[in-house]
Amino acid sequence: MTDWLDRGAPHVWRPYCQMKTAPTPLPVARTDGARIILEDGRELVDGIASWWTACHGYNHPHIAKAVSDQLARAPHVMFGGLAHAPAYDLARRLAALLPGDLDHVFFAESGSVSVEIAMKMAIQFWINRGVSGRSKFVSFLGGYHGDTLATMTICDPEEGMHSLFSGVMPSQHVVALPRDRDSEAALDALLAEKGYEIAALIVEPRIQGAGGMLIHDDEVLRRLRVLADRHEVLLIFDEIFTGFGRTGDLFACQGAGVTPDIITLSKALTGGTLPLSAAVASRRIFQAFWSDDAGAALMHGPTYMANPLACAAAGASLDLFEAGDWKADVARIELALRRGLEPCRGAAGVVDVRTLGAIGVVEFEAAVDSGGLCQQFAELGCWIRPMGKVVYLTPPFVTTDAELAQLTGVIRKVLGAADSQG
Structure with missing residues (x-):
């Protein structure tokens, strides 16, 4: 299923990583809503909307139809x-x-x-x-x-x-x-x-x-x-x-x-x-x-x-x-991120937890092991890619309450934060 990855790997120069030591990227088969589906069938809840782009979620039918119609023209x-x-x-x-x-x-x-x-x-x-x-x-x-x-x-x-x-x-x-x-x-x-x-x-x-x-x-x-x-x-x-x-x-x-x-x-x-x-x-x-x-x-x-x-x-x-539906979704996401990430304030090395709209941030006093944390999050079913001193969430606006709970819960679990979310 992933022969393409092995064949192409010697030729692809990937972003923001040391190619000699970086782990193999996760092979993606398709996307749906707020989820990335891997070639092995695992589904990851996308916590960062593909670098903040997929605001309406993946494969939105209205956008897909507009692109398809234009492609024909x-x-x-x-x-x-x-x-x-x-x-x-x-x-x-x-x-x-x-x-x-x-x-x-x-x-x-x-x-x-x-x-x-x-x-x-x-x-x-x-x-x-x-x-x-x-x-x-x-x-x-x-x-x-x-x-x-x-x-x-x-x-x-x-x-x-x-x-x-x-x-x-x-x-x-x-x-x-x-x-x-x-x-x-x-x-x-x-x-x-x-x-x-x-x-x-x-x-x-x-x-x-x-x-x-x-x-x-x-x-x-x-x-x-x-x-x-x-x-x-x-x-x-x-x-x-x-x-x-x-x-x-x-x-x-x-x-x-x-x-x-x-x-x-x-x-x-x-x-x-x-x-x-x-x-x-x-x-x-x-x-x-x-x-x-x-x-x-x-x-x-x-x-x-x-x-x-x-x-x-x-x-x-x-x-x-x-x-206009996005406004209520952003407000809903902000509340979920605030509640779900606040317990991280007591985790080791954390200096701040903050939210703004559909953005949730856990900041550390020093740079985090981005690759290691990313791998741990993925093993628990979430795609979260820390950078510098922060672990952050910028999910698609269509992310469900259950998916938001999964994202914040995974962060609490990996960071060793006290879980008061039930």
Whole structure:
């Protein structure tokens, strides 16, 4: 049943692992709802929704039909000089759902690339307005924005994943989030001193994902908007993780009441079916590129940008969000995660337990044995992949109460937490 795994293993370079020592990956046969079914018939409850993408669960029939129907019409056409309904309809719908005047959608394939596009937009915005020298960015400790070269420069430099590449690309200003008066004053002073070279601030709103699942309150975002306006720099929200319901609002910026100048989207955009991302700009940003001068255009165009299949999937996913059932599910999941993970607070090495929307986090004082824990969770019927110092859950919104109990119960069991859940 798994001959394909043995034959292909010498040729596949896997992500985020030391190939020489990493255990053999679990062979997947199919998926269904919130479950991953392995080739040997075992079923794993997916606690992380395939890196936060499968928000509606796997194999959702409405999304599958939209993709199938589009496949029969046109799987792909280039977006340079051509147009198609799935992309144009999706752009219109995203603009209507996003706050403020975030009306101009530039499509790409991956989240990292959408962040690079947002960075490129921000730099060229100033160039097109006749302002020179604004090519730096301010990002924040604990942040993560991707693995491509430019995005690596705005990730937390101490987080470790990209430390080998220090000095390869221009350095950026990576500072503390303005959580209190002192850190706000420090950022204010930095912008006053270095604003002439800064194109934009960039932040993951409400929770910094891959950098450690670090939660901050909405007041932080309001402070960033005030400081960006005061010093005339742009504000970019990276909602690749937080967008599409994960924190309890469709977009985190909506709940905070803060509209950025550019927002990046990906991950759950297609409901976990096909790669698609977008950098969505405000009218002010777009107007800086609207010109009779061809040199003022944004010269960027990923080959598979606005792929019709992916856009059809995203449109179907938006249908499900607009139906509204996800809101009650996220609230239900938040309560289950809070109750189910709270006993872990007393486990050895645990320093914090926290929840936000459909996100539950157990943080340790030191990095955990991610591979070892992952294997133990899988042996108990759950797919949970820790990272850094955290064991976390970001389950599909369709995960049942019984499946949520299984996920949290397995974590308590493996971590040796007192089980008060009955």
